[in-house]
Amino acid sequence: MNNDLIRLSAAELGAAIRAGQTSAVEATRAYLDRIAAVDGDVNAFLHVDDEVALEQARAVDARIAAGEETGPLAGVPVAHKDVFTTKDMPTTAASKILEGWRPPYDATVTERLRDAGLVILGKTNMDEFAMGSSTENSAYGPTRNPWDLDRIPGGSSGGSSAAVAAFEAPLATGTDTGGSIRQPAAVCGLVGAKPTYGGSSRYGLIAFASSLDTPGPFARNVLDAALLHEAFSGHDPRDSTSIDAPVPPVVEAARRADVAGLRIGIVREFSGEGYQAGVLQRFNEAVELLESMGAKVVEVSCPSFTTALPAYYLIAPSECSSNLARFDAMRYGLRVGDDGTRSAEEVMSLTRAEGFGPEVKRRIILGTYALSSGYYDAYYGSAQQVRTLIKRDFDAAFEHVDVLVSPTTPTTAFPLGERTDDPMAMYLADLCTIPTNLAGNAALSVPCGLAPEDGLPVGLQIMAPALADDRTYRVGAAVEAALRDAWGGELLAKNAYAV
């Protein structure tokens, strides 16, 4: 196993491949070996096919050898969330209803990874249809947190966060609907970004909640995250909600890494009851650090943020109840009870009863109810009004500050099984991340230390206005640089699965 290659950052690995010091095939082999060695413990991947990965790597090496202009990540392996369609690998969204489904088309994000020369190692585990905050809702068993195998890796993109934290991949993709990138990044000690809604394409992303779903990157450091962000983002005519604007200069911002003169707002509503002491402690230290680096820190109030969670749990289930209607056994996926005696409706019903897990059913039922005639105004309608209020709170705050900061999650990684019977407790994991999704803004989570009481990673969330993603990278990189000096290296090096 080639730990030297694995230890390199994605940027360094890309540079080494470009310089001919190593190759995409060698890098891919190193990571495939690593997956073979540790994924039995972690269960980050739902699907890995060595030959398919190596074939991509060989093709990239050939492109580089032919002198093709390839980007900074050409030849670098990536773990791909199983919610994106891939022509050469099954795509299941961690649901039984799509077991073994092979899409005939690539998602735009997939296509852009390939164009940039990234090598897709495999598909990562997740909460079924991205519904959850722990990856325990996967139909294929939970993923474990490399920092403590008895704890959750976050969710829904928990396979992606665990894969990067366990050095099974230098980079991973995720999707963030209510915090599904930032929360797993925070609890695994990684960098994770939720781009501006519409900044990265949803085409080929199996929808959970269309107005919230946003593809984004996971990486061990801010610059790598920025490079991946840049590689797959940008306008896509196949997604009507995609923004026709240049990708914000995130790589440049990650390299700049200074906060002098920047105005930073602390969201008053994100502290107090329900927040773990060690989380608040590391958060406060990070704020002091920013101030010491020349940022001007002020407290701001966003009163509507306290109603974000209930609004989210009306909007997201409503959209999902409609988005998931297509899983009906008629054209693809699981089909149950088609024995020649049953009607199409009966087969649909049996298939959905068996193919969907309990959390997915809970949300479909919730959303179906919220959209019902007579209830629409009270539920879906008022949730949309709350959404408008949250946008206004952000707008008002951003008149006075350049970015807002908060803890990414109220607590560090909780033990597996702790919240599976208590949906409300589970939902609270996304308390701080949801407002950004409802407003469509940009946000990023960067590690800011280990909580003293449990030694688990804490994330700092940086929120910026729509299309100002670069600000989150700029602040994140500054925090990262300062803390790296204090820690004597990456925080991630302290985890049990570090190499």
Add this chain to the structure above:
Amino acid sequence: MAYDDALAKYEPVLGLETHVELGTRSKMFCSCATTFGAEPNTQVCPVCLALPGSLPVVNGTALESAIRLGLALNCSIASWCRFARKNYFYPDMPKNYQISQYDEPLCFDGHLDVVVDTPEGPREFRVEIERVHMEEDTGKTAHLGGATGRIHGAEYSIVDYNRAGIPLLEIVTKPIEHTGELAPLVARAYVTELRDLVRALGISDVRMEEGSLRCDVNVSLMPRGATEWGTRSETKNVNSLRSVERAVRYEIQRHAAVLDSGGRVVQETRHFQENTGGTVAGRSKEEAQDYRYFPDPDLVPVAPSAEWVEELRAGLPELPAAQRRRIKAEWNLSDEELRDLVNADAIGLVAATVDAGAPPAEARKWWLNELSRRATESEVELAALSITPAQVARVVELVAEGSLTNKLARQVIDGVLAGEGGPDEVVEARGLKVVNDDSALGAAVDQAIADNPDVAEKVRGGKIAAAGALVGAVMKATRGQADAGRARALILERLGVQG
């Protein structure tokens, strides 16, 4: 109940919902082709099959067509409106929701004036238009293995998704009142006028037999003099002009019978039966679906600019009502002559034939007599005959220049309708040109004189009337293609007699 008795007691209120399939080259939300009659499931893609992850993108031509129809119907055009999802499960609907418009239609508050013939002369009615909105068609299900072809008793069903996603416009009238016994005729006149409008705009060729214009007919009755409307029924599947008239007539009689016997009309969906001209009950209100409409989060709002709308308004072609007024004046037609043209659905065809160079009287004659007869024989609409106005104009021209007799011209039309090509090709292939070339005709004349020496002698002797027999022989020898007048002149000349 007899129709006249029903109308003596009750006043009908009508409402019409018409679906028009647009003639765009690609579907409403993807780039699949829309050719009618293609091999099943060959005009499909991830989007119109609703594969996981696929997303819709609005067809700009369909949007333009919708606005143009709205303008032609004197509607206001929304400056901002959204698509909505109409949620219900059915195997021919890939997403299990239909993308439609709900409370924010693209076009609203218009009207269409229609003319109905009465014994007292033409009478005009203004039909108010509630809305015109865009939506997508569903797939087509066939139920096989049963005796009836219906779902009940079938062994299995198959679905063709070629039609899924074809753009549709739905045109909804406001309640049409005060039509009295003319209600069925007003309904028919409205659908006819709408069809002609759609054709004139060139947004659909409206082949009703292919289902590209479908009507739902709402009827309610109230006692004469009452002001409160009765309960309505909605009759679906009304797919021809004649059926629209019959459906209204049937429902008026059915409602009247129910009311007269002291019963209550049930609000329900009914199905029109082409064979009987009656309707049968379908879904009742009690089982009616809750469609859980909500704005489709996959699509951005439609916001046509005022400039664009004005540009489209300025580019509208001459509409049927204006065309009728112009043609009546230009061709100097009586009310009756115009009515005949309108009733025969020939006005556009005749106008196009005139535009192609035929004199109006000739064009009218061919379309109203010969071609109308052919259409009736083949049980198709006049416009569905496989002959174009330009071809009819050419036939007229050939007759006018003496190349064809009327009898030969009918044979040319036979050939064109049989798919043998254009008029000139048919003339060539069938050898139908009038024989007026003197040398060819001369040979036939000489032969006739030689074959009938007795007759020739009589003519020479001054019995000029006997020449008719020789002309007949010439005509027989030339299979009717000789110009009889010229043949007669030649015979007399050869026999040295002055005609």
